[in-house]
Amino acid sequence: MYLHGTSRINQQGHLEIGGCDAVELTKQYGTPLYVYDEELIRNKCRSYVEAFKETGLQFQVAYASKAFCTMKMSQVIMEEGLSLDVVSGGELYTAIQAGFPPERIHFHGNNKSIEEIQMALDVNIGCFVVDNFYELELLNELAGDKGVIANILLRVTPGVEAHTHDYISTGQQDTKFGFDMGSGMAFEAVNHSLLLNHINLLGLHSHIGSQIFDTTGFKAAAERLSHFLIEIRDRLQYTASVLNLGGGFGIRYEEEDQPLPVKAYIHAIASAVKQLLGERSYPLPEVWIEPGRSIAGEAGTTLYTVGSVKDLPTIRKYVSVDGGMTDNLRPALYQAKYEALLANRADEPAAEVVTIAGKCCESGDLLIKDYTLPAVQPGDILAVSCTGAYGFAMANNYNRIPRPAVVFVRNGQSDIAVERETYEDIIQRDRLPSHCTTI
Template sequence: MYLHGTAKVNGQGHLEIGGCDVADLAQEFGTPLYIVDEALVRQRAREYVESFRASGLKFQVAYASKAFSVMAMCSIAEQEDLSLDVVSDGELYTALKAGFPAQRIHFHGNNKTPDEINMALDANIGCFVVDNFNELHLLNALAADKGKKVNVLLRITPGVEAHTHEYISTGQTDSKFGFDLGNGTAYRAIQEAASQSNLDLLGVHSHIGSQIFEVEGFAMAVDKVAGFAVKVREELNITFRVINLGGGIGIRYVEGDTPLPIAAYVKAITDSIITNFTNASYPLPEIWVEPGRSMVGDAGTTLYTVGTSKDIPGVRKYIAVDGGMTDNPRPALYESKYEAVLANRINEPVSETVSVAGKCCESGDMLIWDLELPKVNSGDLLAVFCTGAYNYAMASNYNRIRRPAVVFVKDGAADLAVKRESLDDIVGNDVIPARLKQTSAAK
């Protein structure tokens, strides 16, 4: 059994996180429940910042809020001196409502709408990461309308394929994101960006994928980006002041996952930057990165209550929990794997193999296949680890199931960060057209 962060087994044989017995959390907040280990989130943030400081380079560590965007997380990011990466008006609004400094916000996305761009311009955010020619010219025009000149990075695809799931590999040539480096599109985008009077081109952005366990891909991306920077300087007299290398560092979900320490990834990136740019007699750029999963992934645990079970002799035993693909769609989307324990009887010996089903009306709503546990009873608490990234963020109301609450735990205190949705929340935006009401009344 591998426990992350402050998680441990207490004297009652219960799982404890942040000094809080999860059985008590279930009693107070109900289940399903997202539990966030605040101390571990802060530890990860500091590992990034301290590792970059050791390099001597100028840097920004921007938390990729798409992994987990709530106001409480934005507050922690601000307190830990992080910047923030957003990809929609909703994420931008969340950050601004939390009081996050707009100048430390970077706006991503391959299809930013005019309304989103105007919202970001009005907020005076720090940088736009431009993804295509349409956006390049739209952003320049909208900035001109407001009499503003805005910082931009151009997102390029360097042609590096990370060893990851094909749906979360984004640095290869065939990608919906960015300007391609190999076919000359990125070079032409640099020329276009430099000619726009209301854009200040800071440099380029590159992201090669997610859940990456090796450093070689990052070093290769730096090699390609540095070579491109040198070419642009020599031929266009444009010097990149910022190189953004995205995110993608993996975490341990299950046995066999072998991520390196954050410091090892940062050292590989910064060493490669220093070597490449120094050898080219190129001014060392400021380095930006965008960790998301590796900041919050292993700090999250989802707590469920076990309900029904179904034993098919000679085949398998299913146990069903009070959540599922509505609060964690990743197994259905990516065949993602998780580890879990019976949180209220964690020390009891393993006695059966079960598969954990969700409560949605879908055969594919399976959270974990073939999990070894003590004898499972209805009412037991199942804790699924490493659900801090892309679980709450991707949660839905499929089957009109309410999204869970989120609590942050630290030093024995549990604080509500997101309220559990109510049934009134579920229908809160529904409207019955007047003509349908009239039809019902006629009957």
């Protein structure tokens, strides 16, 4: 397993993260356990800010909280000076409860409810990313009822398909997200926005996909959006102050993944925007981006305890752990791949090929297929790397399994960020209606 951030193998032969021995963490907090390397998160945030500063552009980096959203994470993002994008009332509520400045919050989503929009208006968030005509009209009406003006970006689909899984490609024409540029829908949305009394159009937004390893898609999106900005300036006399090119920057889950340095992505985007808009004397807008996975993903490690081992000679050896698709849905959802090691025997050589199975009552609950580890024994601690994005965020109670605890580690200290669920937590909203009878 590749060791990210502050992770290392200590003198006891144990995995260590943020100066904390992983084996000791499991003794203190139990398993499964999400462990976040806080120093790595902060360094990732700073790398985006520093890369943008080198470009000379005005900018805003907003952490995409759908990747991993807790009050502690919101606090770290706030302290690093980033903005925050949310996609639900729950994420917005979490951020506000953590004390995140509402003026640095952007609200995404293709079907925001009336209650969610009203909540966001009440706390005076910085910007709505409007996804469709229904939302545009609804937001204008609700803002009017409150006597305020809502800042918006219009999400447009530039027709760029990034090299990613079909389920996480969002910039192509056939998608539930945004106003299509190719059909004229996006132009109509801009024109209509400018006529609404309680809407202030800041500019445009696009997002072309996730887990992207080159700059081609970003440059293509920047080119198409720049041409569109010029078109609406010339036809509607409107000049945008913001151009948001979304996120999707890839991370290393396994050896074959080769993401670019943060600087390469940012400089490519900045160069394309400067050149294309500069050639047409267009005032350079503030450029926004929304990294999520690339900030949280590599910082997360999930620790499990090994239970049963089933050996089928000449076929497969199954090693089962005390978690699975309830704490990491990605392998079952879109065949995501991971690396792992035995945290309590991290310095031992590989000895066998095994398949890591979860404990859920599903044949498809497999975390890692055909992976080489030292000879695994019940009671070993398995560490799966790069689970920081969309692990906790997608965690569920299938089979009524409690969700794991979350701890942040830094400089040898561990702090609980989310308590482990209990069985009592799982049934706390269950009710036995009074009219039910037993037979």
